[in-house]
Amino acid sequence: MARINSNYRKLTAGYLFPEIERRVERFQRENPAAKIHRLGIGNTTEPLTPTLIKGLKDGVERLARAETYSGYGDEQGQKELRTALARYYAAMGADLEPDEFFVSDGAKPDAGNIQSIFSSDSMVAFQDPAYPVYVDSNVIAGRSGPFDPDRGNYGRFIYMPCHEGNGFIPDPPEKKVDLIYLCSPNNPTGAVADHRQLQRFVDYARRHRAVIIFDAAYAEFIADPQLPRTIFEIEGARECAIEINSFSKFAGFTGVRLGWTVLPRTLVLEDSEPGELRRCWLRRQTTFFNGASNIAQRGGLAVLSPTGLEECRELIGYYMENSRIIKEGLQESGLTVYGGENAPYLWVKTPGGLSSWEFFDRLLKETSVVGTPGSGFGPSGEGYFRLSAFGHRAAIEMAVESIITRASFAAR
Numbered sequence: 513m514a515r516i517n518s519n520y521r522k523l524t525a526g527y528l529f530p531e532i533e534r535r536v537e538r539f540q541r542e543n544p545a546a547k548i549h550r551l552g553i554g555n556t557t558e559p560l561t562p563t564l565i566k567g568l569k570d571g572v573e574r575l576a577r578a579e580t581y582s583g584y585g586d587e588q589g590q591k592e593l594r595t596a597l598a599r600y601y602a603a604m605g606a607d608l609e610p611d612e613f614f615v616s617d618g619a620k621p622d623a624g625n626i627q628s629i630f631s632s633d634s635m636v637a638f639q640d641p642a643y644p645v646y647v648d649s650n651v652i653a654g655r656s657g658p659f660d661p662d663r664g665n666y667g668r669f670i671y672m673p674c675h676e677g678n679g680f681i682p683d684p685p686e687k688k689v690d691l692i693y694l695c696s697p698n699n700p701t702g703a704v705a706d707h708r709q710l711q712r713f714v715d716y717a718r719r720h721r722a723v724i725i726f727d728a729a730y731a732e733f734i735a736d737p738q739l740p741r742t743i744f745e746i747e748g749a750r751e752c753a754i755e756i757n758s759f760s761k762f763a764g765f766t767g768v769r770l771g772w773t774v775l776p777r778t779l780v781l782e783d784s785e786p787g788e789l790r791r792c793w794l795r796r797q798t799t800f801f802n803g804a805s806n807i808a809q810r811g812g813l814a815v816l817s818p819t820g821l822e823e824c825r826e827l828i829g830y831y832m833e834n835s836r837i838i839k840e841g842l843q844e845s846g847l848t849v850y851g852g853e854n855a856p857y858l859w860v861k862t863p864g865g866l867s868s869w870e871f872f873d874r875l876l877k878e879t880s881v882v883g884t885p886g887s888g889f890g891p892s893g894e895g896y897f898r899l900s901a902f903g904h905r906a907a908i909e910m911a912v913e914s915i916i917t918r919a920s921f922a923a924r
């Protein structure tokens with residue numbers, strides 16, 4: 513008799529976006545003339561740049577000729593792309609070998625799958641709030657313990673609260689844990705950890721033989737040259753960190769699908785030999801995954817070319833100008849807003865002590881603007897609201913205008 517993996521029944525997230533849609537649909541039904549402004553979704557909106565299109569076309573053309581045709585590729589990803597990635601990291605001051613890179617179809621699958629190479633009884637710590645994949649993948653793997661509906665958390669997980677008091681960057685856990693998920697620049701808070709803060713995590717991980725899983729999907733959005741763009745800028749990280757990254761937000765590849773994971777040979781666990789963990793990940797990927805599309809990989813190579821990088825950074829500049837417009841508009845309305853300077857997310861404190869969902873309803877009703885309730889990202893997200901800077905400029909301006917002129921909380 514087959515039985516279901518009952519850990520799926522413990523999942524709570526996943527309810528967030530369907531619930532948003534349900535409320536938006538009801539609002540639209542009751543207010544058919546209202547024009548909805550969406551500032552909620554972390555999805556890119558602007559077209560790929562010319563160099564990237566050329567790279568992708570080149571990938572297609574190669575498939576048209578016998579001399580350049582390729583089927584299954586190198587298991588870790590095309591050598592040329594991994595070499596270009598190693599060079600890209602070298603420019604940030606991080607020393608990594610091409611065979612420490614694993615090209616994938618995106619950071620989300622890697623962030624979800626990476627837990628499978630660690631012992632199933634590992635104690636896991638998470639930034640709270642966080643991108644839901646880290647928690648959910650560990651729930652499915654059976655590490656969570658029961659969900660406590662009163663506290664909004666899982667009994668066996670360690671939460672590292674992010675709040676105004678710590679600038680939304682937590683301290684390392686007090687207890688000894690085995691795995692730590694960090695995301696900087698952070699989705700949803702837009703906060704970025706500095707060198708000193710990351711060094712504390714690396715020191716903690718080395719002291720306790722813990723592993724940091726570092727999601728750097730928004731690294732290219734960092735404008736401040738003082739802030740670290742990769743955990744491998746931090747001394748000692750090669751012994752204790754795995755980095756997950758993606759071309760999705762960096763280059764607009766959300767639909768193309770291409771990412772990578774860095775797993776250094778020098779990363780050793782309590783009970784593993786040098787290189788063994790890296791081999792486990794290779795084994796995991798070759799067993800469950802057959803490599804990223806060779807067309808997408810030619811596109812990735814184009815991203816990392818000098819003109820590709822220049823164009824992508826210009827595109828990021830466009831989104832960050834959106835971010836500036838939203839932040840200024842909200843501040844003008846009297847709201848307290850964090851993030852949005854080195855990340856495409858703004859973390860808004862709800863006014864008047866409203867809960868995240870109360871603010872969601874109020875903003876929708878008064879201004880037709882849709883955002884994302886912070887409580888959907890973890891218990892410490894309660895009382896906050898996430899807005900995203902992805903969107904066409906005109907749509908962003910209309911949304912901000914609607915908040916400034918129509919929100920009852922706006923100071924006029």
Ligand SMILES: *Cc1c(COP(=O)(O)O)cnc(C)c1O
Nearest residue numbers: 618619620643699729758760771
């Ligand atoms: C969008 C996002 C990703 C990207 O995932 P892909 O699968 O590469 O599209 C990864 N991590 C975070 C925190 C994100 O917000």
